[in-house]
Amino acid sequence: xxxxxxxxxxxxxxxxxxxxxxxxxxxxxxxxxxxxxxxxxxxxxxxxxxxxxxxxxxxxxxxxxxxxxxxxxxxxxxxxxxxxxxxxxxxxxxxxxxxxxxxxxxxxxxxxxxxxxxxxxxxxxxxxxxxxxxxxxxxxxxxxxxxxxxxxxxx
Amino acid sequence: xxxxxxxxxxxxxxxxxxxxxxxxxxxxxxxxxxxxxxxxxxxxxxxxxxxxxxxxxxxxxxxxxxxxxxxxxxxxxxxxxxxxxxxxxxxxxxxxxxxxxxxxxxxxxxxxxxxxxxxxxxxxxxxxxxxxxxxxxxxxxxxxxxxxxxxxxxxxxxxxxxxxxxx
Numbered sequence: 001x002x003x004x005x006x007x008x009x010x011x012x013x014x015x016x017x018x019x020x021x022x023x024x025x026x027x028x029x030x031x032x033x034x035x036x037x038x039x040x041x042x043x044x045x046x047x048x049x050x051x052x053x054x055x056x057x058x059x060x061x062x063x064x065x066x067x068x069x070x071x072x073x074x075x076x077x078x079x080x081x082x083x084x085x086x087x088x089x090x091x092x093x094x095x096x097x098x099x100x101x102x103x104x105x106x107x108x109x110x111x112x113x114x115x116x117x118x119x120x121x122x123x124x125x126x127x128x129x130x131x132x133x134x135x136x137x138x139x140x141x142x143x144x145x146x147x148x149x150x151x152x153x154x155x
Numbered sequence: 156x157x158x159x160x161x162x163x164x165x166x167x168x169x170x171x172x173x174x175x176x177x178x179x180x181x182x183x184x185x186x187x188x189x190x191x192x193x194x195x196x197x198x199x200x201x202x203x204x205x206x207x208x209x210x211x212x213x214x215x216x217x218x219x220x221x222x223x224x225x226x227x228x229x230x231x232x233x234x235x236x237x238x239x240x241x242x243x244x245x246x247x248x249x250x251x252x253x254x255x256x257x258x259x260x261x262x263x264x265x266x267x268x269x270x271x272x273x274x275x276x277x278x279x280x281x282x283x284x285x286x287x288x289x290x291x292x293x294x295x296x297x298x299x300x301x302x303x304x305x306x307x308x309x310x311x312x313x314x315x316x317x318x319x320x321x322x
Contacts, residue, residue, distance in 0.1 A: 011259065012316065015177070015266045016285040018186045024176055024267055026169045029194070033168065036198050 087114070094135040099128040104148065107132075111140055122151040162210050164201055171215060172197070173264035175222050178256065181245045182226040192229055196221040216253065223248070269319040273312055280305055281312035 022028070087097055087110075095114060099107060104126045108119040115137040126148045134140040141152045172193065179189035200218055204210060210217070223246055245256060270278060280298070283289045284305075291309070295302045 007259075008317075011263050012266055013285070014181070015263050015270065016282065018177075018180050019267065019270055019282065019286060020186060022271075023186060023190065024173050024264075024271070026172045029172055029190075030165060030168055033194060033197055033201070036194060 094133060097132040097134075097140075099130060099132070101127045101129050103127050104144070104150070107144065108152070111137055115140075118155040119152050120155065122153075123148070126150060162204070162214075164204055167210070167214065168197055171218060173267060174257065174260035175218065177263045177267070178219065178245070178260045179222050179226050181260075182223065183230060188229065189226070192225050193222055196225055215257070219253070219257065220248065265319045266316060269316050273315060277308045277312050280308045284309055 087095055097107070097110060103124070104121045105124050107128045108121060111117060111119050117137050119137075119141065121144075128144070128148070132140055132143050134143065137154075141154070144150070145152055175193045175196070176186075176189055179192045180186050183189050183192065196218060200221065227246065244252070247253070247256070270281070273281060280294055280300075283294045283297070284291070289297070291302050291305045294300070295305045298305075
């Protein structure tokens with residue numbers, strides 16, 4: 001009984017220490033729980049929406065990066081084509097140079113590389129697109145002079 | 156005790172909310188945080204029930220364990236140093252001790268409700284004395300009452316509270 005009295009006093013003291021007016025209204029708490037659940041559901045919905053948009057964004061990012069890569073690749077390819085010709089050699093030794101908007105100076109550098117000759121163009125602003133098929137450097141000079149209406153001299 | 160088919164979350168909540176609130180307050184030492192934890196636990200509990208989980212006779216123990224674990228997690232999160240001497244007893248999960256804890260929290264919940272039910276002025280005087288540690292004279296001076304009245308009010312309050320738990 002003494003022990004029980006002691007417990008009672010302790011328990012009462014504990015309750016009194018933490019007591020707050022209206023803190024334990026179960027009806028208000030139940031309403032709060034319901035609204036919290038609604039909120040958490042809408043949060044869930046928001047989470048799904050966020051997840052969905054994240055997926056969408058990721059998808060777009062991937063698509064975008066693929067596109068960027070392609071773009072970069074295309075650029076690179078075009079750079080390569082601009083920097084040096086894509087060259088293929090046929091069975092009879094005829095070389096085929098592939099160009100795409102490549103400045104004439106670069107084309108002439110290629111000729112120097114493949115034929116060991118230094119060529120100078122009268123107009124260096126022109127660009128070359130297409131294929132040049134030639135077994136000798138003279139053929140290349142002819143094609144370029146004719147198609148670009150320029151003069152090329154050999155040093 | 157809980158017929159699965161008749162399990163009513165609202166009744167379950169109202170039946171255990173107060174005791175769990177006090178249980179969490181024992182562990183956390185803070186009524187506001189305790190309230191948050193209990194609400195979070197119930198929200199999870201309800202989600203589980205709605206998700207098809209059928210509470211059995213252990214539902215009460217289950218929610219107590221949820222509250223216990225979440226309190227401990229919360230304390231860790233807040234980096235509170237847990238005083239084992241103070242709360243160790245309250246987080247004991249052995250069957251016998253668990254029953255004692257639940258009974259204690261139920262008794263405390265009844266006390267809380269009894270304080271709630273006191274007439275407003277009596278409650279105020281009672282709390283000024285027991286919670287705020289004011290003397291009868293200080294209370295009398297503050298409220299412009301006679302010391303005799305304060306004594307009477309506090310005596311009545313104690314009487315009402317003792318009746319609650321049959322002491």
